[in-house]
Amino acid sequence: MCACKVAEQEHRYREFLRQEANLPVGEWTFSDYKTAFAGEPDTTMRARINARDTVRAWVAGQTTHTWLFIHGLVGVGKTHLAAAAVNALLGAGIHARYEYVPDLIDRLRAGQADNSYGEEIARLKGVQVLVLDDLNATKSTEWAEGEILKIIDWRYRERAPLLVATNAPLEDMEPRTLDRLCDHQL
8 A cells, every 4th residue: 555545544444543533622632731720729739740741641551540530529620631631542553532521411211212222332342442521410210310329330341441530429339330440450
């Protein structure tokens, strides 16, 4: 194959990855992540720097962990880090997908009515790296918690890379889901 065809195929693949990534609108990079805000204590700044550096190292494969669980208060930048992780993975040619969990639950529920449920689950299983943002962000039903648990459990059994971000109090999370997310093997 000639160099121009190879370049064309690579361009198409990168476009496919970008479309599949499902990133929120905006620029999401580690260098754009703000670590300091006026009036905040130094401990907060250090925590943000540590979070950014941890996610960056995870994306670069510089850790032995397959999963990353980010837990923190509202407004500390979890979504930015989650989207920056997907953006960096795309730059490395890795098939990654960002999912805002409340929207994902809505699509899964609608998929039961229009028969796209299986396709949606297959898409989530097919990505190399899945990012679930705002887990338990809204009041959840037993059905929704079960669907998320199925996705997390499948990735757990397959040892497939997963990043999860939440601000939900840990005691409010579904116990089996929390058990999976806190497994030190991953």
